[in-house]
Amino acid sequence: KAADGSDQLVDGSQTLKSGSSEISSNLDKLATSSLTFKDGADTLNVGLGQYMAGVSTLKDGSADLSQAVTQYTDGTAQLANGTNQLTAGTASLAEGVSKLSSSNAQVQQLVDGSNELTKGIEGISAGISVQKLSDLKTGLSQLQGSIKDYNDSVQNAQIPGTIANDVKTIDQALADLQTEKLNNFEALQKTKAYQSHPDEQALLESLVSPSSSLVKNINDAATDLQSQITSLNKNLGTISAISPIVLPGASGAIDGLTGIKTGVDSKLLPGAMQLNAGLTQLQSGLVDGASKLSDGANKLNQSTAQLNTGAQTLVSKNGELKAGSNKLASGAAQLTQNSPKLLDGSTQLASGASQLSDGSGKLASGSNTLTSGIGTLTAGVTTLNTGLTDAKTKLAENATAETNAKKIASPLNITHQDKDNSPENGVGMAPYMISVALFVGAVATNMIISGTLSGESPKNRRDYLLARIGVNGLIGLGEGVLVYLAVHLLGLSANHELAMFGFTVLVAICFMFIVTFFNTWLGKPGAFLMLILLLLQLGASAGTYPLALTSNFFQKLNPWMPMTYAVKGFRQVISLTGQIGQETGILLAITVVCFILLSFVGYRKAKG
Template sequence: MIAARLALSELRRLAAGTLPRLALLALVVIPSLYAGLYLFANEDPYGRLHDVPAALVVEDRGATATDAVDGRTRDVRYGDQVAERLTGGEGGFGWVRTSQRDAEAGVRSGRYDAALVIGPSFSADLVSVADYRPRQASLTLLTNDANNYLSTTIADTVVGDVRDAIATQVGTQAADEFLQGFGSIHTELGAAVRGASELVDGAQRLASGSTELVEGTGRLASGAAQAADGAAALAAGTRALPSSAGRLADGAGRLSQGLGTLRDRTSTLPDDTRALATGAQQVAAGAGEVAGVADEVAAGVQQLDAAATTAREVLDVRLAALVDAGRLTQQEADEVAALAADALGGVDALDEAVARAAGRLDELGSGAAQVATGAQQLADAAPALSDGIATAAAGGRQLASGTAQLRGAAGTLADDLDRLAQGTAEVSTGAQQLAAGSGTLAQGASELDGGLTELRDRLSAGLGAVPDLDRATEEATARTIADPVTIAKDELARAGSYGAGLAPFFLSLAAWIGGYVLFLLVRPLSSRALATGAHTWQTAVGGWLPGVLIGVAQVTLMYLLVTYALDIVPVHGAATLGLLVLASAAFVAILQALNVWFGAVGEFLGLVLMLVQLVTAGGTFPWQTIPEPLLSLHRVLPMSYTVEGLRQTLYGGDLGTAASYAGILAAVLLAALAATAWAARRRRTWTPTRLQPELVL
């Protein structure tokens, strides 16, 4: 009760008279003026940046960009796009397009706070990546801290945002063309896979046909070798035919001469008929030999003809198969068939010639036998022979003529058989080469099949690895590649404006100022209470309560002004007002203790303590950025906890954290009151210094 009476008495003293009342009103209003003016001035400075003049210089000459997918070109002027973005309201400042000389002069003189210069090669540098000669495009920012340091900082941020936006745009276009190129690659690779599959099918057919070719050419080479051997044997057998035919011709000539002599000398017929019978028998024996050789030759030629016919049939079948399989053209097959026909055609002619010669030799043998029989009959019946001599002479002439023809045919037959042997040998060699070549072809076809199969499989695997995106996915992917990170804000507590962000600091500072000015009028302790010997706690609280009551009026008015006039509405209004009241009470207690302990010096220390807390409370920048030893002071001075607590209540933070800060302020309050009570105990004793202080304010 003593403390309440002391407080009421002090309030009556302060309200006694018009000027004291006005002074008391001023004490109540001062914190609201301080906090209100500061918060009003800093309510939304970023929203008024358009009033800050800045120069914009666009020297970009533009460039031609080539589409990497379809090769189409387009003209781009990224410098103009940047200018439109800045002057269209996204640039923050009030941008004015001008020349570089004017921009530099304006920044130097302060007419412009900053200037942005877009160089002549800006667009060309941005599209240089498409030519694989990449160059970074640059923006030149002219600033002058002598104009305003924060303008430079804000200009850096604005230009950085513009740079990010242009980089995202260009990166999106480049990524889009890149992904479209993947689509083209996928399409072309799909066509390549289909072509490779067709090649694999053709290679498999080639391998199968080449295997059949190897088998056919092997049989052809074997048949050709047999034909060559037969032709060689036939040629060797017919080499004795010309000499035998010569002997036969000689014998036929002599026979003709003998028949002539016989015709002329029929008078000696009995003797001559015996000689004739002997000669006829010799002729019959020679004709038999010749006929036997001719039969052997005819048999050999028939075998050769059969082998040649077989070889021709086999060759025709294989050539037709090769043409059907596409391994040989019809013209090449016809040339091979013509070559074989030329080589084997002589066999047919030889067969006919030998058959005719054999027939004639058979006739000759038959005739010789008849001559021998006739000669014997003539010898037995010489008188009846003279009539047949003329016929025999005529037959002798025919025999001589036929044997002469046989001699010529035998020579021709021998020559033909030699050529046949040579031709069949060449055919055999060619067939062997063809067989060897077909084997190489078969091996190559097998390797080709394996290589093409591997190519098809690898192309198929590559096709699966190349993305095939639809247009919407391409565009979304391109945007993500160009701007892969987005910031999703999860605001646990939000100030809402720059002014609201500074409110905890200015409200705390205003509460301290309000407590500081109180003791310009309010007495920290009642001298009468000290003189009457009242309890020191009651005296301390009695001196503290008037300041607290005025402080409540100060922070209440300040709270109403900030909430309703400046529209900074606290999320937790009651907690905010309660914390302001507690902070004001704690600040009043601290300032009371300083005044009680140090008098006029205590008032000066209160001002110094306000200045120290101004830089240590962390009201603007995070308190962790404060250097030592100020950082240590941040942890022990009360305004730090007032600022942190008001942030929780104003923005909707953690009330538990705010309560802990309130607990620290309450502890500071009690400690300050205890210090005042201790000082009140000491002040019961009057000293010369108290009676006549060295410094009076």
């Protein structure tokens, strides 16, 4: 049967080798694909980082957009109000243009008045003849000469007082005439009637002509003078005195009229003609401009209405625009909020891809090793088959009693030795309970003994430390020895007895100086803190259940608890291989640090 079974083993091993080769080939493909997958996952992780940066930029941009949309909606509301005001203004403009067009008749009246003013000034100019003024001036000169000659003949004559008075009256009238001419000419240049209205021509003529009353006074005086001269032919000696006054004044008046004539012809008449031409151009331009302005105002009114309609439409869409902007900002915020989760997932994916790549590589390598081992197995099975076949042939030649068959079937005796020593639950719980007992002993000791037994103040730091070693150190040593003996009396046996004894003493002294330092440094709050530390260590030291079964809080707290290393060390010396180098080093370091700190804090408080 063994020989027949070995034949099947040979066949099966060959089939197994073929399948293993196929598995190895596919695992190589998987390893290659997992590398590609890992590269893709890394690329995805990098791309997600860029995506998160873009999402953050999108969030900031959407917030800015939301503010800009708010400003835009406020602007559209102002635009709508402005277009309403503009519509009202264009209506007023159209009304003003209509009034401007209707004022064309008044402008026409102004043009007609200007024409009449020009004609009146031309009549004034024509009425004042230069030739007549020249003849009058020549006659006056001749009169002056005749008077002079006559005066020479009547130098000895006496002139009556009435004649002298008449001559004074004539002289004063001529002076008033000259003054009145100058004043009236200035008034003519300043009057609005002269500039715009034809109905002031009469006033203009009266300003440049002597008044009738003044002329009448001169005529009356001249008539009286003539009668006096006729009646008093012998008494005209005073004519010589009067003529130098009267005749130069008359000549001056004639010169003034000549100046008026020149001013009217050279300035007043051309100005009136230019005024008439300007008013005509103004009328023409006003008519054309009013027409164009009216058309433009109508078009502006229509465009303003369209602009107002568009502005109202914009205002009506402000709510939708604000809602869309808020949705965009909210979506960007959600993207930003969820992006870290996505990045964490991508990081986990990349990590998993890396692990998958490593695992698939190891799996492919192991499969190749397996294939190689199966080849070796096939060779061995073939050798076994050959040997069994030979044995079958040889056994057929020998006796096949039951005793020989048992020796062939069971050539070896198998023995088993378990190096771990945890036959009962109490042995497994012993490391935890020993650690708890030693820490509780340290807490109880410091609650009972807070100073030296003698109560005296130490002289120096050395005396203080020796006192602490003599009390707390000695008690810690006693606790370690007592606990070691107690657990052995209860039936415990350790794999490494000497190591367990030394480790128990180290844990007792370490816990003692930890508690002593905090009690000395903080007093009663320190004692309370040590109780809290004891409670935390009960859950975080993994003494009752495996660490994986505890909460995440205690899992994170586990490496920082002194009792963690005490439990691990006791497990090693009681049930396992006794490898306590790391635990011993850590607890010893904690003991030294607490002892050094106690030397500073405790001595200062003892002296105080």
